[in-house]
Amino acid sequence: MQHHCGLYGISDSHANYYLINGLKKLQHRGYEGCGISYISKTNEIITYKGLGKVDEVFKDYQFEFPINMGISHVRYSTTVKSDPQLSLDKTQPLIGKISNEQFALAHNGNIPDVDKIKNEYGFIIDNHSDTFVLLKLIEHLYTTKYHNLEDTLKYIINIIPGAYCLLVLTKDKIYALRDQFGIRPLVIGKSKKIGYCFASESVALENFDFQRDVIPGEIVMIDNSFNLKTIYQCQQIPTFHFCSFEYIYFMDPHSFSNNQAIEKIRYNLGFVLGTQEKDILDQSFILAIPNSSIAGSTGFAHAIKKKYKKYILKSKTIDRTFILPTNEERKIACDNKFTLHKKHKMTNKNIYIVDDSIVRGNTLKSLVMKIKKTNPQSIHLRIISPPIISPCYYGIDFPSSQELIAYQKTIEEIKKELDVDSLKYLDLDSMTQVFGHSACTSCFTGIYNKKLLDW
Numbered sequence: 001m002q003h004h005c006g007l008y009g010i011s012d013s014h015a016n017y018y019l020i021n022g023l024k025k026l027q028h029r030g031y032e033g034c035g036i037s038y039i040s041k042t043n044e045i046i047t048y049k050g051l052g053k054v055d056e057v058f059k060d061y062q063f064e065f066p067i068n069m070g071i072s073h074v075r076y077s078t079t080v081k082s083d084p085q086l087s088l089d090k091t092q093p094l095i096g097k098i099s100n101e102q103f104a105l106a107h108n109g110n111i112p113d114v115d116k117i118k119n120e121y122g123f124i125i126d127n128h129s130d131t132f133v134l135l136k137l138i139e140h141l142y143t144t145k146y147h148n149l150e151d152t153l154k155y156i157i158n159i160i161p162g163a164y165c166l167l168v169l170t171k172d173k174i175y176a177l178r179d180q181f182g183i184r185p186l187v188i189g190k191s192k193k194i195g196y197c198f199a200s201e202s203v204a205l206e207n208f209d210f211q212r213d214v215i216p217g218e219i220v221m222i223d224n225s226f227n228l229k230t231i232y233q234c235q236q237i238p239t240f241h242f243c244s245f246e247y248i249y250f251m252d253p254h255s256f257s258n259n260q261a262i263e264k265i266r267y268n269l270g271f272v273l274g275t276q277e278k279d280i281l282d283q284s285f286i287l288a289i290p291n292s293s294i295a296g297s298t299g300f301a302h303a304i305k306k307k308y309k310k311y312i313l314k315s316k317t318i319d320r321t322f323i324l325p326t327n328e329e330r331k332i333a334c335d336n337k338f339t340l341h342k343k344h345k346m347t348n349k350n351i352y353i354v355d356d357s358i359v360r361g362n363t364l365k366s367l368v369m370k371i372k373k374t375n376p377q378s379i380h381l382r383i384i385s386p387p388i389i390s391p392c393y394y395g396i397d398f399p400s401s402q403e404l405i406a407y408q409k410t411i412e413e414i415k416k417e418l419d420v421d422s423l424k425y426l427d428l429d430s431m432t433q434v435f436g437h438s439a440c441t442s443c444f445t446g447i448y449n450k451k452l453l454d455w
């Protein structure tokens, strides 16, 4: 039950507005549930959460007083349809207790070997998320060993290698932790007046200025007097492992992370793929699949000196399909996800479809069938990342290996399955060169960092 989520935290005199609005900007990181925790006038933590999108859950929500501090969370999970109550229980922030005082915890990522924590500390916890295990670990270490939250968090960031960003809210502080490998994004925003916020993506900073990324292995704190302070920085940080898939697909194109604009990275991936094309057929169209592949398609089209066409329209009501629980639901969603612009004719043209990645291939199969009905001359698929051949254990809910279209298949076999005339992927080296730094590529290689899985 892995999930992929978005975090927001704020200490600012306008926290009422930003706590929910910041979360709306992170909606693409989780549709199934969302929640907020903030400090009441009497220094209690108040939490409100529900299943559904931010607009639905907080439609009629009113703060009864001005607030200064809070954290919020959007969650992505496959469990919602099968058991809504269980899903609501897992919707964050989760509330714990240390020394008779409450704290709230929100988590983005996935702890791959959560059983190790359960076994080592004797936790009997069934049917709960890895976030709940982290919550219990904080309570346990605080009570039995450290009697101090900062020392407890320092211990955690040293012993658990990944994959997480955490926000911890107490009655007068917010702590932000990013794991030593830096797998998931977390940024700090600074108000033009006073105040700070944390967000999974810079697109959620709104009127706050981007200050910097939280450094891998760093614990940062903002307090209720609007001060920001680094509490701790792990020594000997391992090789940076930022998730390639965040760059390629997950992050909002208007975000930037690790000092790079996401849109520009996708453009460059497409451009490099375009430079590898030897002969582009005459009478060809470059089609972008909205929204995540528009920048990549633009880069690809520029490299081959063409313009991309906005012939594919995306449904505003259908979200990311690879996460849906059943194949049947995924197929229906894929069939309805894209339509073709009726005005534009593709008959007898050579169509190049540029996409960011292929997971199961359902969306592309459905799209290729629709394009074929317009009688094109040929259809060519170009992917701005390498084939995904292995699952993710670090927080993105990819299917099992067997469900991945590229698992144990040659490019020729994938091409046949997708029913296209040619298929090319960007190679791994070219992709990481575009990133300009080391990154996690495990789902493309099937090679997992041992320090992250066995610790």
Ligand code: SF4
Residues within 6 Å of the ligand: 183, 242, 243, 244, 245, 246, 391, 392, 393, 394, 395, 396, 440, 441, 442, 443, 444
């Ligand atoms: S395995 Fe893939 S999806 Fe998971 S963190 Fe690594 S690059 Fe990202």
